[in-house]
Amino acid sequence: MSYAELEALGRKLESIDHAIAILSADEATNMPVGGGEKRAESVSYLHGLRHETATAPQIADWIASAEAEDLSDDEKLGLREFTRVYTNATCLPADFVRRKSQAEMRSEQLWRDLRAKNDWAGFAPALEGVVALAREEARMRADVLGLAPYDALMEQFDPGNRMADVAPVLDKLKAFLVDFVPAAIEAQQRRHAARPLKTVQGPFPMERQRELGLSMMQALGFDFTHGRLDVSHHPFCGGVPTDVRMTTRYRTDDFLTALMGVLHETGHALYEQGLPKGLSHLAVGQARGMAMHESQSLFVEQQLAHAPQFWQWAMPIVSRHLGEDALAGWDIEDVVAAVNKVERGFIRVDADEVTYPLHIILRFELEQALIGGDLEVADLPEAWDAKMTEYLGLSTIDNPRDGPMQDVHWPAGAFGYFPSYTLGAMIAAQQWATIEASQPDVLEHITRGNFSTVNQWRSDNIWTEASRHSTPDLLQRATGKTLDPEIFIAHLKKRYG
Amino acid sequence: MSYAELEALGRKLESIDHAIAILSADEATNMPVGGGEKRAESVSYLHGLRHETATAPQIADWIASAEAEDLSDDEKLGLREFTRVYTNATCLPADFVRRKSQAEMRSEQLWRDLRAKNDWAGFAPALEGVVALAREEARMRADVLGLAPYDALMEQFDPGNRMADVAPVLDKLKAFLVDFVPAAIEAQQRRHAARPLKTVQGPFPMERQRELGLSMMQALGFDFTHGRLDVSHHPFCGGVPTDVRMTTRYRTDDFLTALMGVLHETGHALYEQGLPKGLSHLAVGQARGMAMHESQSLFVEQQLAHAPQFWQWAMPIVSRHLGEDALAGWDIEDVVAAVNKVERGFIRVDADEVTYPLHIILRFELEQALIGGDLEVADLPEAWDAKMTEYLGLSTIDNPRDGPMQDVHWPAGAFGYFPSYTLGAMIAAQQWATIEASQPDVLEHITRGNFSTVNQWRSDNIWTEASRHSTPDLLQRATGKTLDPEIFIAHLKKRYG
Structure with a gap:
């Protein structure tokens, strides 16, 4: 039963999401200031694990065989949404995702610093890089989804x-x-x-x-x-x-x-x-x-x-x-x-x-x-x-x-x-x-x-x-x-x- | 560098342990009563992930090759302790660990109920099962560690x-x-x-x-x-x-x-x-x-x-x-x-x-x-x-x-x-x-x-x-x-x- 495999995978993802959500809420409400570095390591590890778990190649096979299974109407809706999320999560090359996430992290850090200084000239090059990657992402997603870039x-x-x-x-x-x-x-x-x-x-x-x-x-x-x-x-x-x-x-x-x-x-x-x-x-x-x-x-x-x-x-x-x-x-x-x-x-x-x-x-x-x-x-x-x-x-x-x-x-x-x-x-x-x-x-x-x-x-x-x-x-x-x-x-x- | 592999593994385990520790503290101090079931699922998933990560078979290879590396004195102590923990974590068959943990969970639940009722006769059979498994565990650990059973x-x-x-x-x-x-x-x-x-x-x-x-x-x-x-x-x-x-x-x-x-x-x-x-x-x-x-x-x-x-x-x-x-x-x-x-x-x-x-x-x-x-x-x-x-x-x-x-x-x-x-x-x-x-x-x-x-x-x-x-x-x-x-x-x- 491949739909059952997808449900089991969903439970794993829910457990990881649960941990990330509560750790993040705790970070904003309870964490002492010195706890930040190790907290960031833990949450970042969980995000990586989440991505790896949600984009594993065998999921594509489970989706394909689930489509041939005799599913209830609710399960059909579940499968459709699972497929949509999986497609969106896997349609960018891993290397691109890494480059993009690094560029965005640097740009956001720079923004925090330079916004306070009202320094547009200093910040613009970082934003240019982020926009270039967003254009690339939009094109790639558009190709896979059959949509216009901004729609994607x-x-x-x-x-x-x-x-x-x-x-x-x-x-x-x-x-x-x-x-x-x-x-x-x-x-x-x-x-x-x-x-x-x-x-x-x-x-x-x-x-x-x-x-x-x-x-x-x-x-x-x-x-x-x-x-x-x-x-x-x-x-x-x-x-x-x-x-x-x-x-x-x-x-x-x-x-x-x-x-x-x-x-x-x-x-x-x-x-x-x-x-x-x-x-x-x-x-x-x-x-x-x-x-x-x-x-x-x-x-x-x-x-x-x-x-x-x-x-x-x-x-x-x-x-x-x-x-x-x-x-x-x-x-x-x-x-x-x-x-x-x-x-x-x-x-x-x-x-x-x-x-x-x-x-x-x-x-x-x-x-x-x-x-x-x-x-x-x-x-x-x-x-x-x-x-x-x-x-x-x-x-x-x-x-x-x-x-x-x-x-x-x-x-x-x-x-x-x-x-x-x-x-x-x-x-x-x-x-x-x-x-x-x-x-x-x-x-x-x-x-x-x-x-x-x-x-x-x-x-x-x-x-x-x-x-x-x-x-x-x-x-x-x-x-x-x-x-x-x-x-x-x-x-x-x-x-x- | 196999010692470096062990350090990277240690960082993963630290991230998982961090999540478990904070989720558990939050559970005892902040969690609303209806959050318990999903919290238990998340923490139990993380415990399983932790065990799987800490007992992966390739760790034995890393330990073996790290032993041949040119390590500092501190690294030697680190390797010795890593090995000790790995040996203790892997010396019981996975099937035995499952049986044991299920028996202990049932016995603990029964104990909570029957202690309140002062019902020794009802509880004794569950404790007998737990003691039998503890004896078995002690013998198996003793064999691997070269120790007397209780010492193990x-x-x-x-x-x-x-x-x-x-x-x-x-x-x-x-x-x-x-x-x-x-x-x-x-x-x-x-x-x-x-x-x-x-x-x-x-x-x-x-x-x-x-x-x-x-x-x-x-x-x-x-x-x-x-x-x-x-x-x-x-x-x-x-x-x-x-x-x-x-x-x-x-x-x-x-x-x-x-x-x-x-x-x-x-x-x-x-x-x-x-x-x-x-x-x-x-x-x-x-x-x-x-x-x-x-x-x-x-x-x-x-x-x-x-x-x-x-x-x-x-x-x-x-x-x-x-x-x-x-x-x-x-x-x-x-x-x-x-x-x-x-x-x-x-x-x-x-x-x-x-x-x-x-x-x-x-x-x-x-x-x-x-x-x-x-x-x-x-x-x-x-x-x-x-x-x-x-x-x-x-x-x-x-x-x-x-x-x-x-x-x-x-x-x-x-x-x-x-x-x-x-x-x-x-x-x-x-x-x-x-x-x-x-x-x-x-x-x-x-x-x-x-x-x-x-x-x-x-x-x-x-x-x-x-x-x-x-x-x-x-x-x-x-x-x-x-x-x-x-x-x-x-x-x-x-x-x-």
Whole structure:
């Protein structure tokens, strides 16, 4: 039974992935500083072992004979996804993978150093090398997969996503946002004139913020028998589905940053905890990809926790944990105004729901040009500045640190990944619209802190589906239509118009 | 270069061991309850991988060719220890190892269940199976190693320890203790009559106890850049030398249990942190064995932290962290009386410094008889009861739960391990005596909380020596003599006489 061989292999890989995931979470949350070198050796060994195990030549034979076996429909889906992952993992020559990973590691290290020094000239040659390798990778993957080069890169993050579908959607969104951002800022100024933004007081002791976060996680459906919340410098959601490791970090002068972070990561965590338990050892039983994962975190963060109805339920809980005095008269309206604040800025990760997609579209357009050979790294600062000026009215020409040097993705060789963020935001909006259509009283449930109906829909339509379908197919099956930019646009208009 | 091959293999094994150690520490301190099944799968996979990697047949060839290479003296020691470990790891047939490990797992599970029910009759057949396999293992190991069967088992825990040396030492100690225990209890009664034992008040908040423990660890030389202190149900010292994971547990009505636990585990931790850093990937660079490890924890716990001079320094620190009120007049004398309390009891792990060796000697004698075939499991309760009555005046005949069912060691197949505990206590006393002879002012240092001179001696003579020498050779080189029971006896007489 070759399918059984593949399942046994899947269990091995799951055991290795488990070790890597927990060691990595421990590294970020618990490891003393002197433990880093030996930890890196251990994790790097496990990554090597994982690659070797997942790409062994006999797997191709097992796949071939499994295809001739009498498989159930579920097994057929499992085999298809196994094959897809194996093909993607083995289609690059080992020597190329080594060269690429070394170049990316050096480039990322250099980026960390030179970004702080705002030294584009020093960094550009390393990025040129990384772009050259990314072009080569895209060509090789494209040949094997029968896809266009940039599609072959997107395929690594969101299986099934294609330029032909994604580009028109993001073009429509761009056309809308370039005019909508100034309008939304103007509307916001009018609102702030009528009810000025208040500054929150604090201090908010870390332990109370933590308890607030835990109680929100609980209410949202986080299963504490299969996960925990810790502290790390960069918040993340890691671990494994049976042991999800979420983190946040706290500032005593502000509770919203940590809390919104907790809500975002809870969205990721619910997806992981909601995956089908019996399939966790197979690719088909794992989360679908970056855009779908981001849709789950942004569903909680933006669709739920940016809505005034959410804060009708949440604000009394915030007061109970942090104390009325520390909140100094902050009310539901004040929190809603704070979480929905729109502001033009240079930095993607600091951007809000409205301006964020323009940051993404800028990168999406530039990285297509880079991969396609229509743009060279030497011309990147000017190209970045031109788009930034056009989309957000901000010039970065004198400040590459806040321009093309601001993100780790390109220095580390991740091309094709940026669209996932905004696709995730749009998918979240489309899921919410579908839920609202079938559950007319859903907002009333939210005002009472009852998330069971939205969770049930997401469990049925997203979580338990795992990787049975491609990203666009999964969305279509869940919402009855392909990705529709008008839904996200309507959402933005309603909230910020 | 075959020695270089062995070093590369050592680095692989170190990476696997690192993963297992951190995953296990995380399991005991952080893992949510639902994470257990997948964690067990991952760790069990890594154990299998470790065994496979460490016992690969080509290693024998590398060892053989390394022997012909021109090696430095250090490399020769490294090769000798590598060979010893490889021989011990490969001398049992794989099929036997599987049978044994399955029988032990079942027996241990049964023991957990039936001990609670005090059901010896139900448990005995499983233990018979485990003893039969232990006899078989001892014979097979003995053949390969050219040792007596019980020596071949002790060799797994304390390389170089032999019955011919250990038995006379423990016999002398037994002869002394059988009379000394009643004398010590009588002397204690006189002391308590003059100054009654006081009950401590509390409550002692967990966070304050934790800070007290951390400050003691710091003073004793624990390196917090290479380790941390957490909480677990059963205290342990795990992790790896660059990232030592120590745990304790707290009761708010008593601070001594947690603190003495912290001091004990700190002794283990200092040994791990003090091992030679450049050799951590080779067996020769790792800690010498169970008795030597226990000597390091008992050095801190019994030689240092049972001494009145230690509490002259420590008591003000305890007061500072826990508050004078909570201590309710407890003074140095009260703490010293509490930590040095002597009491006959059924349970080994609850025993004190004076009665503990008799528990060990009882097991040492019985397990020799079990392995040698002079005693059968069916006769164990009577044999246990007879010795317990002779050594400590306590009968266990009606209560197997507190007799031969009290420890996990035999149910889990660990024979030859018990002596390590008491050998460790004796080695600790012998190390202290050697230090005191060469550092006449060492007790004055202790009263000022200066542990640098004892640490320097232990670093030079024990920690940095790692596994370069056998257990008895290491002791002889450090203290100038073989294990001398009179030193430990003198220590007990002085403290409890």
